[in-house]
C-alpha cells in the first residue's frame with residue numbers, strides 16, 4: 001500500500017490505451033468535446049498496426065456499382081457464419097457511408113474516380129443483390145489505406161489537442177471495491193518509471209494479439225496487452241477460438257499481400273496453373289471470404305497440387321494486370337514482392353500461404369463500446385468506467401469470420417460511437433473521479449518486483465517462442481480435436497513457465513527485455529483463451545475448422561459441419577478459473593428483419 005503512495009499520479013477525464021485507428025477515432029471525438037484525454041501508446045501513434053492496412057475500408061457508397069447498406073449487412077452476417085450480432089452489424093453498415101465521408105472531410109487522401117468520387121474496389125465476400133455478384137465497396141487509398149487513415153486521424157488529434165503519452169506501456173487496469181474501473185498503471189519506457197493514470201473512464205484500444213502465432217502478418221507490438229489487462233482484472237474474453245487466416249501471406253515471410261490484389265483481378269493458381277477457386281466458389285471465385293479461400297488453398301496443397309519443391313504453397317498471379325495498374329493501385333505490393341520474395345509481380349506469380357491475420361474475438365462490448373459482461377439474466381451488463389474498441393474488442397460484428405475492409409470500418413464506427421457515448425454520459429451525469437483504492441498499483445508493482453528480484457528462470461523470448469510454436473501447431477488452419485486437446489495441456493504447462501520468466505538486464509532506461517517479459521503475461525492470456533475456447537467448440541464455423549467435424553454443404557443436419565442447434569452461441573473464457581461459459585448470439589437487428597442462418601455457399 002505504501003508503495004502505491006510513492007509513485008507519480010496524473011488525472012484525466014478519459015485515458016485511452018492505444019493510438020491505432022480505433023483509439024485515435026475515439027480520442028478525437030473526446031478532445032473535440034473539450035474533455036481532458038490522454039492516449040497512451042507503446043510506439044509513436046502513426047506506427048500502430050493500423051498503418052499497415054492496405055486494401056480498403058468498406059462502405060456502400062455505390063460510387064462504381066449499385067450498392068446499399070442492406071447488401072453490406074447481409075454479406076457481413078453471412079461472412080460471420082451467423083455468429084455476428086445482428087444489431088451491431090446493422091449499426092456498423094448503416095453508419096459506414098457517414099464515417100467514410102467524415103474521413104474524406106478530415107482530409108484523408110482517397111484514390112479518386114474521374115468524376116471526383118472515392119475509388120472503390122471489389123473485396124472478398126462483398127456482393128450486390130445478396131450474393132449475386134461481387135460489388136465495389138472497398139474505399140481505397142492505393143494499397144496504403146491504413147497509412148492514409150492513421151495519419152489523417154493523428155493530424156486531427158494534434159489539432160484537437162489530445163495528450164499523447166508516446167512510448168508508455170499500460171500494464172494493469174485499476175478496479176475499485178465496487179468493480180468500477182478508475183485508472184491504469186503504466187511504464188514509461190524511456191525512464192523505466194511507473195505511473196498511475198486516474199480516469200473517470202478507461203478505453204482499451206490495444207489492437208490484436210496476432211503475435212501469439214509464429215507466422216503472422218501482425219506487427220511485433222501486437223501482443224494482446226488489452227486482452228491481458230482485461231483478463232487479469234476478471235473480465236472474460238469472447239470468441240477467442242476464431243482467428244482469421246489471410247489467404248495471401250508471402251510464403252516463408254508472413255508479410256501480407258492485400259486482398260485488394262484479388263480485388264484488382266489477381267488469380268490464385270495451383271501447380272497445374274489452374275484457377276482452382278472456380279471449382280470451389282463458382283460465383284465469387286477468388287473473391288470468396290477469407291476462411292473459405294484459405295481452406296480451399298489448404299485442400300489444394302493437401303491433395304498434392306501445391307507449388308514448389310515441397311508442394312507447400314500456391315501462387316498469386318497478377319501478371320495479366322499490367323505494370324501500369326500494379327504500380328498505380330498496388331505499389332506497396334510490388335515492393336513487398338521485390339523485398340520479401342525476390343519476385344517481380346508484374347512478370348511472375350508470387351508464392352503465398354494462409355497466414356494468421358486477425359482475431360475475431362476479444363473483450364466483450366455493446367454497440368456503445370462499453371465493456372459488457374453477464375450479470376444475472378443480463379448478458380451484456382456494462383462495467384462502469386470501462387470501454388473497448390477496435391481489434392481488441394468483440395462487439396461482435398465479425399462473428400466467426402471477418403470480411404476484408406470491415407475492420408477499418410469497425411475502428412472508425414465504434415471508435416466514434418464510444419467517443420459520443422462517453423461525451424454524452426459525462427455530460428448527463430457529471431461525475432468526479434472516484435477515489436483511488438489504496439492498493440491501486442500493488443499488483444503491477446508485485447509483477448515488476450518479481451522480475452527485478454529474479455536470479456534464475458527462463459528468458460521471456462524462450463517462453464514466448466515456445467508459446468507461438470504451440471499455437472501454430474495446435475490451433476492453426478489444420479485443427480483436429482486431438483491436436484487442440486493436447487494444445488490445452490501444453491499451454492497450461494507454458495503458463496507455469498511464464499510465472500518463472502527472468503530478467504537478466506535490470507537497467508531502467510529503454511529496457512526492451514523488461515517490456516518483452518511484461519508482454520508475455522499478456523500473450524499467455526490470449527493464447528490460453530484461444531486454445532481452451534477452440535478445444536471446446538465441437539463444430540466447424542467460420543475460421544474454426546476442425547477436421548473431425550467437417551461435412552459437405554448437402555449434409556442436412558450439419559451443413560459444412562456447422563451445428564446451429566448446439567453452437568450458435570458466443571464463448572466466454574474466464575482467466576481465473578480457466579473455464580468457459582456461453583451467451584446467445586443476437587439474431588435481432590435494430591430495425592430490419594433478421595437474416596436467419598442458412599448454408600454458406602459462394
Ligand SMILES: Cc1cc2nc3c(=O)[nH]c(=O)nc-3n(C[C@H](O)[C@H](O)[C@H](O)COP(=O)(O)OP(=O)(O)OC[C@H]3O[C@@H](n4cnc5c(N)ncnc54)[C@H](O)[C@@H]3O)c2cc1C
Nearest residue numbers: 018019020022042050053055056170207390391405407408
Ligand atoms: C498487414 C495488415 C493489413 C490489414 N489490412 C486491412 C485492410 O485493408 N482493411 C481492413 O479493414 N483491415 C485491415 N487489417 C486489419 C486492421 O488493420 C486492424 O484490425 C486494425 O488496424 C487494428 O486497429 P486498432 O486500432 O484496433 O489497433 P492498432 O492499430 O493495432 O493499434 C494498437 C495501439 O495500441 C497500442 N498499445 C498496445 N498495447 C499497449 C500497451 N500495453 N500500452 C500502451 N499502448 C499499447 C499500440 O502502441 C498501438 O498504438 C489489416 C491488418 C494487417 C496486420
